[in-house]
Amino acid sequence: MQLTKLLPLAFTVAIALAPPSWAEPVASGVPGMIFDHDVPVTMTDGVQLRVNIYRPEKPGHYPVLMLMGPYGKDTSMADAPAYKTSWAKLIAKYPDLCKKSSCRYIRFEAPDPERWVANGYIVIHADVRGAGASPGVLDPFSPRETEDYATLITWAARQPWSSGKVGLFGTSFQAINQYQVAALQPEGLAAILPWEGAFDQYREIAYYGGLLNVAWEYWWTHQVVPNQNGNAETPLVDSINGGKDTGTALSPEILKQNRVDPVEAFAKHPFDGAYYHQRTPDGGRITVPLLDVANWTDWSTEGYRAAASKQKWLRIQTGDHLTPFYSEESIALQKRFFDHFLKGENNGWEKEPRVAVQVRRPDGATWRYASAWPLPGTRWEKWYLDAATSSMGSGLPTAAPAQKSYPGLGDGLTFTSAPFETETEFTGPFGVRLWVSSSTADMDIFAAVRLIDPQGRDVTFMGNSDPNVPLGLGYLRVSQRAVDPAKSTEYALFHPHLGSAPMTPGQMYPVDVEFTEPTSIVIPKGYRLALTVQGKDFGYGPGASTVHAKDYDLPNSNNSGLFFAAHPNRNPAVYGGTDTVATGGEHASYLLLPRITAP
Template sequence: MRLTRIAPWIAALHIALAQPCLAKQVDSGVPGMIFDHDVPVAMTDGEQLRVNIYRPEKSGRYPVLMLMGPYGKDTSMADAPAYKTSWAKLMAKYPDLCKESSCRYLRFEAPDPERWVADGYIVIHADVRGAGASPGVLDPFSPRETEDYATLITWAARQAWSSGRVGLLGTSFHAINQYQVAALQPEGLAAILPWEGAFDPYREIAYYGGILNVAWEFWWTHQVVPNQNGNAQTPLFDSINGGTDTGVPLAADALQQNRVDPVEAFAQHPFDDAYYRERTPDASRIEVPLLDVANWTDWSTAGYRFAASKDKWLRIQTGDHLTPFYSDEALALQKRFFDHFLKGLDNGWEKEPRVAVQVRRPNGTVWRSAAAWPLPGTHWQRYYLDAANASMAPGLEHLAAARKSYAGLGDGLTFTTQPFSEETEFTGPIGVRLWVGSSTADMDIFAALRLIDPQGRDVTFVGNSDPNVPLDLGYLRVSHRAVDRTRSTPYELFHPHVASEPMTPGQLYPVDVEFTEPTSIVIPRGYRLALTIQGQDFGYGPNANIVHADDYALPDAHHSGLFFAAHPNRSATLYGGTNTVATGGEHRSYLLLPRIAHR
């Protein structure tokens, strides 16, 4: 059952909403802005979540922007150890940011209330259940948490200072839960703007290609648990009242019982089962206007592709996880969208191109608009792999059969094109079809599409959560190789991930590597593409021969992207065998690329 549960809580919702706003006004220090701090709002089970409300001093009814997250609605980015690096990046990129606002209310991955209230919006920031000042069990993205969000939205829509129209805004966590709650269709929800948020909790969060993503343990331990309600030892500082804002202290065993570790839960659910289905939005019920902002290196075009909304737009950008959200250009975009759908302003938004992509080059980017995604006129081109000479090229359907083996926990194989003779663009979803075998009953495939400059150096790009990433990354646990053709396209195959099919050692199998995101690159003359296939996380070592796409400065090196698989389920015995890639003859292996023709 997907996120459609209306009946179980609708009666309780009416009871929960029959309450006034119990404001606790605090001097905001910002002319024209009223600040209601730690306002309790009852949920359908009687638990009270705490929200901060920032609203114009001038009386009236205003549209509401809302977000709900686990990071601390009162935790300043500038002072929190967990956000020190993010804050430094933000200040380095926008040194004048705090001249346009006091930045006193700027929170991690959240809009700055000061810059919205001044334009006639109310901003509401809630601590999720079990985090900050909100008591209860901390269980990220759970059905209970989504139901709480729906209750808050309708509560806000019914307040005397509200116009009755609520929009959702935020990045990452604050984008993921927008999709979830939109599927519940709460009263008052009028538009959503998920900025770089995952849509599919199994394929985009818990498991990449069927391989457990343990990167979330760092997120959980360093960014979420410190702000757990009742955590008296939190290092996070309450920027409003001083001290901490995590409620009544709880004993260590009570804290443990009051939280659900997501990575532990993921490990207990290795397949796309009911656990994920009840956390996956029913896209057919997402009907509100939608602006999906995605990133080439993680999260996510899926919301745009699957939502039933008639009024929906997609932007795919490059860059890091946080700073683009706070740019002046981003703020202007966000305001145009919400001015149109929350205020009803005739500002020409409806004429905005449905798709806009930031096309990457080795020396910069350029924006391009389109009417649809994938881009109209895309030509899907196969680059056939040749294990005999580690090459790949188009038009080689009749290659002679060849095989090449590699150690499952080693550096793998790399297939490289000849230098491109003319400038060539590839923008869109990509795919890799391989014929593979192993000496063991399973193998993991980690694929990296790389750009190589004329000097033989890897050109890397700033990624969502990594300063140096290749063009794209793909994954597949071969025992999860089954494909649901009814849910697939020629360029994106859908793996149901509902069962494990062991390999027979020595036998070859056709597999389609799973890429969570598309790619974009304009390849100059003389540059080459390379496809690396290996059995461990791809990354650039400390002595890697790399240059950065923007400034050609060597960044720090480690695994690439938002994913890594260092986990006990990666048995060295099972996943450290001798793996083989077969090419040519009856075993055509290829890279599928979205070529964009330019007249």
């Protein structure tokens, strides 16, 4: 089933119209809130998924906020081994969080239902098929899972306590699947608010620049499989009734049959084809009002760019993946958006700037508001590389031809600018054009754009999932260097990733490194930019000379972002050759940067 196709007529008639028939609500312990626990909802194939419903005690018709995920709708962040660190960071950041709520119902990457029920909303949290109390095969982001979500949305819109309008809400996984189901245009869907979620299943999840992303194996093993339906050995505890909330115990053999390991599936599909097309939405069919909250480090402006919605907004922030979602500023923003589109309140939301970006500085960040993305007036500058001097600058287009080589699995090459003479801002999409050759039939490029302070230390920032990230990370498997001009822009060349074209050893090739996210930085006088090009994962190891941006006093880590490539498809005999970068003359290599000038 293609994700972009309309749902069959059977979908609309399979949803029960009768009043709910589940047991009496569980005592919520929260004044004014009714809690319906483990409510069964029948899918189009007869499988019953389980949902939790939090609703106002006062009778009426209320708009619905919904999310569907694999992490356990009854799993407390404070107690689950996989989430304890996240919870500790959240409470450290907002020590008064549990004074505004009992915090009993906060789940990983999910809104606190108490804060929303008190504001006149119903919150529905569903376990995806194959997770928690929902039986079936656990297959993340599959067409079957997306159809389930569409069924749940329309079911919720037709319930007697519903106003008929449903908004989708949540972060990460619960943002990614918002884009997917919005393309199906289910009855009742009125607005979506994907908070830091990927859009393109091949380029933002499975493969970065054609390199398999094995970081998902950790996510799968530690955060998803423990909550698989039927997993009697789960360490997760049902915070509502105690015990386990993973249904009837199943044998290890059946459990394995009932789940699809995403990294194994990705490895079987190395190129962008039908498998990913079924999981990447058709942006032209996403027409509901949309607020996309992205992060400078991982995920994602692509949903905003692709969606056909006439009412869409983009907000790009800095900082970690979880805590900003729960800030008072963020909750106020979220409520204004949903109050306008689900309740019809005339609260001035339509006057909200279409784009808001948090511009980074070494000593903090400030918000800038604009009418479009990329920012109006952006000027793309080419900062040319010089292999002879390991330097780069906007004034080097006529540098003499030069080459420099490095071991494919070594530390690579670094090109550094002169100290900036005046404060300079770069905010927006960016890229790297290189002329390269290899002693083997292929090579991998890992590119890191870095900020260096006057003392020669790397300035790092808090990323989506890593406490130390540079200004940007890009990737490309050179055998997948082909570009589709029809889908490319000056600042973002599109790699179709439809097949592999091996390199001829020793031959030079022009390649454009793939960056999935834009960047933002105001560079103070005396600071420098650096570009590192190597054939392995970039990271700051122990003892690295780094200084953290303001307010991020965190330990060093060895990998940056949501990607790493340590996998058997990285054959040292192929990717451990001698690689070469050429610069100057007919082999001009450069870093393309989005210059912002004062209005």
